[in-house]
Amino acid sequence: MQNILLLGDEAIAQGAIDAGLSAVYAYPGTPSTEITEYIQKSKEAQSGEIVAQWTANEKTAVEAALGASYAGKRSMACMKHVGLNVAADAFMNSSITGVNGGIVVVVADDPSMHSSQNEQDSRFYGKFAQVPILEPVNQQQAYDMMHYAFDYSERLNVPILMRITTRMAHSRAGVKVKMQKTSQNIFHLPKVANQFVLLPALARVNYKKLLQNIPLMEKESSTSGFNKFIDGEDKSMGIIASGIAYNYLRENYENGKVPFPVLSISQYPEPIEMIRKLYSETEKIMVLEEGYPIIEEQLKGILNLGKPVHGRLDGTLPRDGELNPNIIGKVLNFDIIVSYENSASVMSRPPALCQGCPHTDSYSALNSALESVGKGHVLSDIGCYTLAALKPLEAINSCVDMGASITMAKGAADAGLHPSVAVIGDSTFTHSGMTGLLDAVICNTPITVIILDNGTTGMTGGQRSEATGKIEDICKGLGVSQEHIHVLNPINKYHEENVATIKKELDYKGVSVIIPRRECIVTLNARLKAIKSMKELQQN
């Protein structure tokens, strides 16, 4: 045993490595990115024992993981919560194919939307697909769960969903790691040759098997040891706490000793017998969930005829946002003693594009080109460049889901918006912009697509962008005509020239693509720094 300091994300990564992982596929997304980055830096990945790759998007990641499973290997796909929307088709159907090598799909939710468009709760997807869900209480459990998760996946022939939230993902703690690693599975094809063929007749058979397994999953939730019933003297209330909510609960009591009986839930389907016991022994139930009121809703049912059940649904806890020790303390009637009120001199400090960011110059040119037509013409997307919605640029009118810029611009153009401009980042373009561009080409829709090529996936910290070096060819291949594809250099010196090119294409009654290309300042500086220290090393 060795005690090392790990982020929750890193504990999952190390747990997977030690549990015999062969491949991880992922598309970056806060707060999940560090899982894959950690594995990529590991000696196992560096030596080629483990495949650790970024993929075009989350759907391709889950499918690649499923392929590795087909070949008998343990695999993982990682993403942020909204990534599971993109991967949902693959994920839902993987519960019907089942697995050959174990699969763990790790999804990081972002309650309070620190870096996201919404705060959807991935446990819904787990229930939807009817697969077991794991939700670790702390970094140590996150590590320990990975071994169990892969074993369980193979034993029950289902993929496992591991759900974490921002605070778990991005908080460090000492984690005791095993010195003994599980070795990787040897390559082997599925025993039943057509296991992965979801033709209706075969899918029906597989689906019945999945349904038959549900009682086993329920039993497993009571026996695996991850769900814990901690008895308490005071039976006036029973508390159910999911995932990290249990820590916030304990924080309110001396030495973490809660006087009420508590059920700490880290594994789903919910442990029915344990819940029954809590319900029968206490006068009312309080449900503390980091996310949507999923357990609470199930306890209440539609008729809500039993003992009182309190939680987010009845307003005892806030309906949205992440939990913290104070929110839970308030519910338990603890006084919060605050000696200093927050100061009125503190102004909000929103994030902004870096000094010297290429996007700033691209948007300046676009704003100038659109000056005569006015506001409201720019459908945009998700990335650093979304920050142009704020002052001073105020250049874009939408940011919905990855890829939506091009398709929304198409729809808006169909509905009469002229000019209709889409602004999308290079990585977002290959994530899910290409298919929309094909739609527009097929219909010759008059849109101007601006693909901001900074050579990286900037927002999430500069991961490789699959678009690098390929954008013109992709656009040409999809049928955009060569004379309406332009590459610009987004620097102030070329401002007038760039404005003229954009203006010309705004007038064109078909699909045009403009590619402002200049490297992200952050990756550029990191690269220069690395070169400099290389040189210094060589000199010494």
Next chain:
Amino acid sequence: MKINIILGGVGGQGILSIASIIGKAALSQGLYLKQSEVHGMSQRGGDVMSNLRLSSDEIFSDLIPEGQADIIIGVEPMEALRHLKFLKPDGWLVTNSRPFLNIENYTDRELIYSEINKIKHHVLIDADKIASEIGNSKVSNVVMLGAATPFLKIDENIIIDAINSIFSNKGKNLVDINIKGLKAGILEAQKMMVD
């Protein structure tokens, strides 16, 4: 032993390195540790904070409850004030006086300083100036760590060891300048405490 620290700054100012130095030092003392960080969107010039909790007993929450912070370390004065409601009545607010001006409506700095001066226990120093004087403006974050060191309940030498082990693979020069920064910060805080 139990100590709760809040670190406040602007994305890119290096609060995560302060956190990792304290973290390393704590772990070498066999303490429990929880360190919650901000990654993602706010790192692009937005306000960022980190919660750091050290204890000889098990720690439950990753987040520090309101009114429970023993120290707030600000790498920037307005960012130090942002988290004031977390400070204990007898807690220390230790902050850099140098504003990071990337918003239009930054409050008059005299007003900010007067709010800081109202806090019972505080240390207000120009860490950027001190860092430049010792030869590297980039170590102002470590100067701030130094200024907070007298209140950390961890020996100065253990923090120096942590700096050594974190920066050793980046060359001796970087180790030395960071240790110099730390010591300059400690000295400055001691001066303020006597006053």
